[in-house]
Amino acid sequence: EAQVTQNPRYLITVTGKKLTVTCSQNMNHEYMSWYRQDPGLGLRQIYYSMNVEVTDKGDVPEGYKVSRKEKRNFPLILESPSPNQTSLYFCASSRRQGSETQYFGPGTRLLVL
Amino acid sequence: GENVEQHPSTLSVQEGDSAVIKCTYSDSASNYFPWYKQELGKRPQLIIDIRSNVGEKKDQRIAVTLNKTAKHFSLHITETQPEDSAVYFCAASILPGNQFYFGTGTSLTVIP
Numbered sequence: 001e002a003q004v005t006q007n008p009r010y011l012i013t014v015t016g017k018k019l020t021v022t023c024s025q026n027m028n029h030e031y032m033s034w035y036r037q038d039p040g041l042g043l044r045q046i047y048y049s050m051n052v053e054v055t056d057k058g059d060v061p062e063g064y065k066v067s068r069k070e071k072r073n074f075p076l077i078l079e080s081p082s083p084n085q086t087s088l089y090f091c092a093s094s095r096r097q098g099s100e101t102q103y104f105g106p107g108t109r110l111l112v113l
Numbered sequence: 114g115e116n117v118e119q120h121p122s123t124l125s126v127q128e129g130d131s132a133v134i135k136c137t138y139s140d141s142a143s144n145y146f147p148w149y150k151q152e153l154g155k156r157p158q159l160i161i162d163i164r165s166n167v168g169e170k171k172d173q174r175i176a177v178t179l180n181k182t183a184k185h186f187s188l189h190i191t192e193t194q195p196e197d198s199a200v201y202f203c204a205a206s207i208l209p210g211n212q213f214y215f216g217t218g219t220s221l222t223v224i225p
Contacts, residue, residue: 031211033213035215040217041217042119042202042215042216042217042218043149043157043202043204043213043215044215045212045213045214045215048211048212050211056211056212058212058213059114059212059214090156090157097208097209097210097211098206098209098210098211098212098213099145099147099162099164099206099208099209099210100210101159102147102159104156104157104158105156106156107156
């Protein structure tokens with residue numbers, strides 16, 4: 001089954017404790033992206049990747065890191081999480097470019113205390 | 114960067130009526146405009162998109178119009194059904210479409 005998976009789905013952590021949210025797709029997609037969703041703010045893009053070893057900043061990259069060492073995986077790293085990073089995070093992928101249909105993962109709900 | 118504004122934030126319609134959601138954008142270079150539907154507790158899903166070389170696009174009960182001069186685009190849903198109830202997001206991007214800017218969402222409720 002073609003899908004985008006994220007882990008964990010729910011996470012409660014404390015300020016400053018490094019964490020990684022994994023994203024994996026099994027569709028051989030080149031484009032992958034991370035978004036955060038906050039009430040009243042909609043979706044905001046954090047980082048995107050057009051292929052292996054090619055990443056670029058989105059609209060709100062501060063406090064986040066990403067890597068794309070393999071085509072299927074695009075982890076989101078929070079080196080020192082802060083309460084303002086409490087949010088719902090979505091990973092998405094598309095075949096080659098973002099203008100093709102983006103398939104979203106199920107989301108990761110993060111609470112930083 | 115690009116700024117996308119979306120209105121209204123909430124919209125209630127009677128089943129069978131039409132619903133219209135409007136978005137404006139600031140960057141005249143934007144030329145790709147997707148719309149996403151997000152049902153409660155679910156992930157966003159692309160429902161329709163339009164590129165700036167086209168003024169209107171339809172897919173069954175859904176249509177999107179684009180006015181490049183005024184820098185606004187709209188989603189039209191006709192003959193609304195309860196299953197259309199969801200949050201709808203517009204977005205803008207510059208082709209080939211790697212960086213996206215989203216509107217703040219419209220919560221549509223279709224009253225049976």
